[in-house]
Amino acid sequence: MAAHRKPRQRKLAGPATRFSALALAGAATATATAFEGSAQAEPHLTADEVRAKADRLYEEAERSTEQYNGAKEKADAARTTVDELRDEAARRTERLNASRNDLGSFATAQYRAGGIDPAVQLALVSDPAGYLAGAELAERVGARQTTTISRIRHQLREIAQVRAEASELLAELAEQQAELDRHRTVIRKKLAAAQSLLARLTSEQRAAYRAGDGAAVARADRDTTRPDTSAPRVPAPNSRASQAVDYAYAALGKPYVWGATGPSAYDCSGLTQAAWRSAGVSLPRTTYTQINAGRSVSRSQLAPGDLVFFYSGISHVGLYIGGGRMIHAPRPGAPVRIASIDDMPYAGATRIA
Template sequence: MAITPPSGTARRFARVLAVTAAATTALAMTATAQGAPAKPDKKDVKAQVDQLYAEAEQASEKSNAAEEDAKRLQTETSSLQDQVAQGQDTLNRMRSDLATVAAAEYRSGGMDPTVQLMLSSDPAGYLVKARSLAEAGRQQAASLHEVLEQQRRLDQRRTEAGAKLAELETVRDTLARSKQQVQQRLKSAQALLNSLSAAERSQLLAQDAREAHERATRGADRVDLGTQPPASDRAAAAVAAALSKLGSPYVYGSTGPGSFDCSGLMYWSWRQAGVSLPRTSQAQAFGGQRVSLAEARPGDLVIFFHDMHHVGMYVGGGTVIHAPYPGARVRYENVSAMPVAAVVRV
């Protein structure tokens, strides 16, 4: 499969996404000769907004991961707590049974066995009973051992449950911070966009969509996905599901069916094929077999950027389908428009 090298527009697009946070100073309002603030430049606004969206997506993927961890830990904690409760009931019954046996022996007298044999009118019968008592003693010792072992297991489960609860609390703190970071970046991005007129905002959005279309079509009338078959029947089903969502809006944390974030689109599409992917782009990067970009086939996941915070699905012809960022919709993109970190065959 031939991969079209990045065009000048694509390289500019990639650079825009990689602008550092320091670039936000470029929009500082400068005074004119009369002291009035200068009108913000659309290119500067776009660069900063793209950077903020990239940072928001990074925080969103962390949030998605923390949310999945929280669900898992909650389930594990509930299971351990149930085990502790059941174990305590079992231990209470075992202790009660042991106490009943001990009380019965105490009431029987505790007389020395030799004396009991001398006083017995039926020594042979007593010896049979003595052997039974010895066996009962061994069983009682075994019961005591079981009680102690049950206590050990119960203490272990309590320790595990406590550790899970502490871990769950830490994950919930991470989730709250990540969500706050997402909202902060989105708020900053919206403030920048609000510095432009409504017409300018519409122009920016339309220009971005147009440039993405041009990259995907390479100047042709429509996107050519080629004739390369998917890697499997399930991959074909996942591709069909993803393509059915072209034009759906991007929403952070969403897994469909009406809106998606980048990893949410992959997660939903593969679910329609009967496959459960990990929730985040970073986890999806390790959710299958790694292949080279030159070996990519429809249905493969393409992980972008060095920190793997974005993902799309390869659909053929050097093209991916992905959910880009807030305000944009699920669309095609040239696979070379963003730095590829990994290609994964599910």
């Protein structure tokens, strides 16, 4: 399939967007460093305080993960476009070479037949009428070669334009890759800080933390009532939503891996994207874009298949399954599971289909 140059809006991000992303990454790095220092400077934290700080670090790591996902999506798209531009430049170069070969053949023929005045040639030929007919053909061929030369010049300009656009896009891709590296560093720092905090807990407390849902662990210590995975399933409103819910159920127990979209592991938005993809619906990659992918619904109107979002920064998402429950990928070390939508600060919901 022929590649076509795309409009200028193909740029990865404007200066304001890049500045915002850098500022967020810088702030996140500072926060992670502060927490690491805090973990060392506060030796007498209670178990609840440790878990609360770990929850906050995991939340911030997930926010950085969603920023990483967004940057990766743009970088992947840019990389694909660069490849398309390179292919297009190669195809145009082939056509240019063909035009040059045609012109070269004509020039060679002219050189071999040149050097004799046309009047002398007319006098020497045995068939003047035939010669004159041939001369008329040569004039037509000359006009065709003029067109070929114009086409070559046009092809050269087009190739230069395609190569310039690819070069510009490569520079932006390098910036995008640097942003990916920054988000990756922030995520790793936050996860390491959370693990350092959790290392203070007893093995039983860590097991309880892994079995719970972050901020809900403190409640779980006092109230052992957790979302029942064997509770009757609530019917979905349509076949697509039903397929998405079925996919999420099949993913239960699979690990959380930041940046993963399945089928062996997921992050939160990767799970919801994969669930709806199985139903034939393409969702954006990140939480902050998925929330705008459908129709906003109130909490009282939730139905199985709806996307439910959490935290003020829209940094976490789950797939609603009814009865106040969702299936989500919580955090590193916590597999895909069923949880109450009350376990985290609720931010809104979107109905996809």
